[in-house]
Amino acid sequence: MLNLQDTITSKLEAVDGKSKFKEDLWERPEGGGGRTRVIENGHVFEKGGVNISAVHGKLPESMQQYFGVKDADFYACGLSLVLHPKNPMVPTVHANWRYFEMYDQDGTMVDSWFGGGQDLTPYYLFDEDAIHFHQICKTACDKHQPKFYELYKKKCDEYFWNAHRHEARGVGGLFFDYCKANDDMTMDDWYNFVTEVGNSFLEGYIPIVEKRKDLSYSDEQRKWQEIRRGRYVEFNLVHDKGTLFGLKTNGRIESILMSLPPHVQWIYDYHPQKNSEEEKLIRVLKNPIDWIEF
Amino acid sequence: MLNLQDTITSKLEAVDGKSKFKEDLWERPEGGGGRTRVIENGHVFEKGGVNISAVHGKLPESMQQYFGVKDADFYACGLSLVLHPKNPMVPTVHANWRYFEMYDQDGTMVDSWFGGGQDLTPYYLFDEDAIHFHQICKTACDKHQPKFYELYKKKCDEYFWNAHRHEARGVGGLFFDYCKANDDMTMDDWYNFVTEVGNSFLEGYIPIVEKRKDLSYSDEQRKWQEIRRGRYVEFNLVHDKGTLFGLKTNGRIESILMSLPPHVQWIYDYHPQKNSEEEKLIRVLKNPIDWIEF
Numbered sequence: 003m004l005n006l007q008d009t010i011t012s013k014l015e016a017v018d019g020k021s022k023f024k025e026d027l028w029e030r031p032e033g034g035g036g037r038t039r040v041i042e043n044g045h046v047f048e049k050g051g052v053n054i055s056a057v058h059g060k061l062p063e064s065m066q067q068y069f070g071v072k073d074a075d076f077y078a079c080g081l082s083l084v085l086h087p088k089n090p091m092v093p094t095v096h097a098n099w100r101y102f103e104m105y106d107q108d109g110t111m112v113d114s115w116f117g118g119g120q121d122l123t124p125y126y127l128f129d130e131d132a133i134h135f136h137q138i139c140k141t142a143c144d145k146h147q148p149k150f151y152e153l154y155k156k157k158c159d160e161y162f163w164n165a166h167r168h169e170a171r172g173v174g175g176l177f178f179d180y181c182k183a184n185d186d187m188t189m190d191d192w193y194n195f196v197t198e199v200g201n202s203f204l205e206g207y208i209p210i211v212e213k214r215k216d217l218s219y220s221d222e223q224r225k226w227q228e229i230r231r232g233r234y235v236e237f238n239l240v241h242d243k244g245t246l247f248g249l250k251t252n253g254r255i256e257s258i259l260m261s262l263p264p265h266v267q268w269i270y271d272y273h274p275q276k277n278s279e280e281e282k283l284i285r286v287l288k289n290p291i292d293w294i295e296f
Numbered sequence: 297m298l299n300l301q302d303t304i305t306s307k308l309e310a311v312d313g314k315s316k317f318k319e320d321l322w323e324r325p326e327g328g329g330g331r332t333r334v335i336e337n338g339h340v341f342e343k344g345g346v347n348i349s350a351v352h353g354k355l356p357e358s359m360q361q362y363f364g365v366k367d368a369d370f371y372a373c374g375l376s377l378v379l380h381p382k383n384p385m386v387p388t389v390h391a392n393w394r395y396f397e398m399y400d401q402d403g404t405m406v407d408s409w410f411g412g413g414q415d416l417t418p419y420y421l422f423d424e425d426a427i428h429f430h431q432i433c434k435t436a437c438d439k440h441q442p443k444f445y446e447l448y449k450k451k452c453d454e455y456f457w458n459a460h461r462h463e464a465r466g467v468g469g470l471f472f473d474y475c476k477a478n479d480d481m482t483m484d485d486w487y488n489f490v491t492e493v494g495n496s497f498l499e500g501y502i503p504i505v506e507k508r509k510d511l512s513y514s515d516e517q518r519k520w521q522e523i524r525r526g527r528y529v530e531f532n533l534v535h536d537k538g539t540l541f542g543l544k545t546n547g548r549i550e551s552i553l554m555s556l557p558p559h560v561q562w563i564y565d566y567h568p569q570k571n572s573e574e575e576k577l578i579r580v581l582k583n584p585i586d587w588i589e590f
Contacts, residue, residue, distance in 0.1 A: 026565070040564045049564070166543040232556070239533035240543060249460040249534060256565040262526070264563065268556040270334045270343070271320070 003081050003099075004037075006200050007054050010083065011039050013204050014052070017211055018044040023052065028254050033059035034077075038257040042264070046092070046215050050085035051260030061104070062251040074112070075105040081200065082244075084261040085207075090227035091214040093124035093131065093172070094234065095207050096261070098244065099200045101193075116192045117179035119154065120203055121162055122210075123172030123234060125227040127283045129293075131210045132173040136293040138206035139176045139199070146195040147186065152296040154178045159290040164237045169287040171237045175206075226280050229272055231263035238262065297375050297393075298331075300494050301348050304377065305333050307498050308346070311505055312338035317346065322548050327353035328371075332551040336558070340386070340509050344379035345554030355398070356545040368406070369399040375494065376538075378555040379501075384521035385511040387418035387425065387466070388528065389501050390555070392538065393494045395487075410486045411473035413448065414497055415456055416504075417466030417528060419521040421577045423587075425504045426467040430587040432500035433470045433493070440489040441480065446590040448472045453584040458531045463581040465531045469500075520574050523566055525557035532556065 011023045021044030029035035036055030041047050056079035066072055080100030087094065099118035106112050122135045136155065143150035158177035163170055176199065181192045238245045238261055248258035274280030305317045315338030323329040330349030335341050350373035360366055374394030381388065391414035398407040416429045430449065437444035452471035457464055470493065475486045532539045532555055542552035568574030 024564075042564060049562070051564070166549055232560075235529060235560075236533060236553075239530060240540070246534070255460055259530075259562065260564055262562040264561060266526075266529075266560045266562070268343070268553065268558060268560070270318075270336060270345070270554055271550040 003054050003056075003079060006099075007037065007039065007052055007081055010204060011041075011052050013208065014041065014047065014050070014085070017208060017215075018046045020045040021047065026257075028257065030055075030057050030059075030254070033057060036254065036257060038254070038260065040260055044088070046087055046089070046211060048086050048088040049260075049264040050083070051257070052081070052083040053257050053260065054081045055079065055254075055257070064250050065247065068247075069104070071104065073107055075107075075109070077103040077105075080118070082261075083203075086231070086263045087211065087215070089215055089217065090125040090219050090223045091128075091217040092211055093122045093214075094231075094263070095122055096120065097200075097203050099196050101196075114182070114189065115179070116181040116189075116196045118196055118199065119158055119161075119175060119177035120199070120206065121158055121172055121175035121177070122207075123230075124283065125230050126223070126279055127173070127286060128210075128214070131213070132291075133293045134209060135173070135175060135206045138202050140294060142199045142202040143176070143195075145198060146191070150178075150195070151176075155292075155296075162237065163241075164233055165241065167233060167236070169233075169284065170290050171234065171287075173286065173293070174290060225267065226274070228263075228265055228267040229269060230283075231266045232268045235262055235266055297348050297350075297373060300393075301331065301333065301346055301375055304498060305335075305346050307502065308335065308341065308344070308379070311502060311509075312340045314339040315341065320551075322551065324349075324351050324353075324548070327351060330548065330551060332548070332554065334554055338382070340381055340383070340505060342380050342382040343554075343558040344377070345551070346375070346377040347551050347554065348375045349373065349548075349551070358544050359541065362541075363398070365398065367401055369401075369403070371397040371399075374412070376555075380525070380557045381505065381509070383509055383511065384419040384513050384517045385422075385508040386505055387416045387508075388525075388557070389417070390415055391494075391497050393490050395490075408476070408483065409473070410475040410483075410490045412490055412493065413452055413455075413469060413471035414493070414500065415452055415466055415469035415471070416501075417524075418577065419524050420517070420573055421467070421580060422504075422508070425507070426585075427587045428503060429467070429469060429500045432496050434588060436492045436496040437470070437489075439492060440485070444472075444489070445470075449586075449590075456531065457535075458527055459535065461527060461530070463527075463578065464584050465528065465581075467580065467587070468584060519561065520568070522557075522559055522561040523563060524577075525560045526562045529556055529560055 021041050023039040023041045026038040034057030038053045040051045042049050058077040061074040061076045082098045084096045097120035104113040140151040154176040158174040161177045183189050315335050317333040317335045320332045328351030332347045334345045352371040355368040355370045376392045378390045393412035400406050434445040448470040452468040455471045477483050
């Protein structure tokens, strides 16, 4: 996790060419801590964070209810990233890879699982970018289980659904959770799978950034990006379980809310013009597409 | 309610001097509807809505859980307003006055109550403005019950608490809910009280707008306003019960989310300068003040 954070932030700084990540080390009073790295006002990245954390202690009450357990201890670690590019032609990307352990009061581990995924949120839709991103996801999955890509692609479409808008947050990718030892996969197998997916992230995203970052754009296209970023905020604050857990369990607020975009607009009852590029995006978000064959 | 909406939107248009409210009539498929009025890009008001609605039908499942009832019918009506001024020296204001009825399956009314309140969210704090707003609230309350102002002022500070930021949304005002017939107040008394509070709104807010709307401000002060508007979004999407109910019960999204500010910023780990006006505001938000004597 430490290495992957280094690899990803180094590459992003190289692509950006102007801004560097600012690092904050933090400790959680109840146990553990993290290394938050945030980039702002870059040539390419207007705002973004690539954060790792490893926390442990008593399972907070709100999470006890959620998991249906009492008085457990937990250990959780993960890497979370969100990148908001300046140019509306470059999609926002989110990724998270995590591991969770639960302990009973004797200190015996009673449960453990992996989770994670990555998903792409374009403002202007280039089909080939969505296909490329999904192809990299599929290649990583296929090395482990032939069914994983189809399964986790669909879970991603379900999870990143902005229910109150009846539309997806973006064009999806992968989402998996509660990945536990079973007949097909040991915990080591799951570790290798999640590692493979994490290591494929740059290959999925960077070529898209390189291809789109120097495209020209108008003030109107920038406005559209800021309006769509509002939908991103709505998803993260209303629906995203990770964000809400963090906010309700006294997590480090600034590390959690680094996911929110830098400049955002809300306009009353805004609708894109008929047959515009903006409307094409909405059509796809309302009816998620299978970008590649399963 | 219809008259109060007219009175308020007429006055706001007169104060703005440029933009007019745009009206949308809407129907709720399950019963009832509303009249949404939104103003945008005014001289004074960058964005705002003054909405009324009266809806009825089967109580949605999520609200059944909340109220601890099964298979009830309901009727709810109310006026909701939020105004986001352009000038950061003018505070944002929110108000809501509402009435709710619950029916059993025989069509007998089994419960009914009033609720509402109004609260002020400054970006730069002028003590005299907060005092004026609270004084008008108190005067309206005192005509009905001497204890109401103290009680509902405190409830307001509790309700509009942005728990994950450990700060209030603004400098408060009034908040009351589940106002039912009791030894002191009949339902008619409550109706008169809520009407009094609603009718006092313009007297509480407009003098503040008139006093501050032509003050000059810098780009830095505007930036501060946009950052603070981010906290407003966080409260409304994470904590506000009314907003979440609306979003989860298939309410009219654009009428509900008219409350979100037009231009918003999120900057990582932003802190105002020591002993600045911005820091003074934060100090007060973290420790709500009794603006006037009870």
